[in-house]
Amino acid sequence: DAVEISLKDIDQLARTSFPLCMRHMLEKLRENHHLKHGGRMQFGLFLKGAGLKLEDALAFWRAEFSQKVGSERFDKEYAYSIRHNYGKEGKRTDYTPYSCQKIISATPGVGDHHGCPYRHFGEENLRAALNKMGVSGHPLEEIMDKVKNRHYQLACTLTFEAAHGVSCDTGINHPNQYFSESQNMLK
Ligand code: SF4
Structure with a gap:
């Protein structure tokens, strides 16, 4: 769009x-x-x-x-x-943004900051990062529960819901989907 x-x-x-x-x-x-x-x-x-x-x-x-x-x-x-x-060099392919699935299956090494925090952060760091987004209490524990069961996209969906105060029926499967759904809500 x-x-x-x-x-x-x-x-x-x-x-x-x-x-x-x-x-x-x-x-x-x-x-x-x-x-x-x-x-x-x-x-x-x-x-x-x-x-x-x-x-x-x-x-x-x-x-x-x-x-x-x-x-x-x-x-x-x-x-x-x-x-x-942006497709302006080399083969001029217009590269598309990565899906959650691709990001979750990345293997970030030392000094890397890509990947999915739900998958790649330790528990303490993840809790602190979610706190910083204003997520705490019962919603936070629900998110951590999804993470323990390796349901990373569900954990992200619950975070979206906690941060926006609405339910997200479609579920999060792409970072750009998270972004556009959030922007649509704030309009
Ligand atoms: Fe992980 Fe959410 Fe990013 Fe997808 S959008 S990769 S689930 S943090």
Whole structure:
């Protein structure tokens, strides 16, 4: 669809409408001014799917990475892969954002921040991250119960419901679906 998001709204949108996996990567990117390849792919394609245009995407990543590696190195080593994700380089494939299933089956290593927090965080970190989203008490315990039973997408669906105060009958199966359902509700 033709929905567009702009650079200046990303942090606000993350607070209201990003699923936990994407909130986490934005936080780490802001903190470290860097994300490894797996994170750049997962988060970059999500932002593209959410409606971030190529020029804004380049400005977004450059603003962070240049603080770490300098803008010259950013332009030389990283800008290409962002344009690539938008189908502007290489085979010019227009890459689609990853589904939950793909994200859940990722195998993030040390220093990686991609993947699905319900699947890849330890219990303590997950509880803390959910608390930060304003989820606590009975809903939190229900979510942790789903996680124990390896129902990660159900855990994410329950988080959506707790964070938005509504039921989500379709269930979450894609981070961009989480985002657009949240945005539709807030309209
Ligand atoms: Fe992200 Fe999907 Fe995991 Fe939710 S279930 S945190 S949207 S990968």
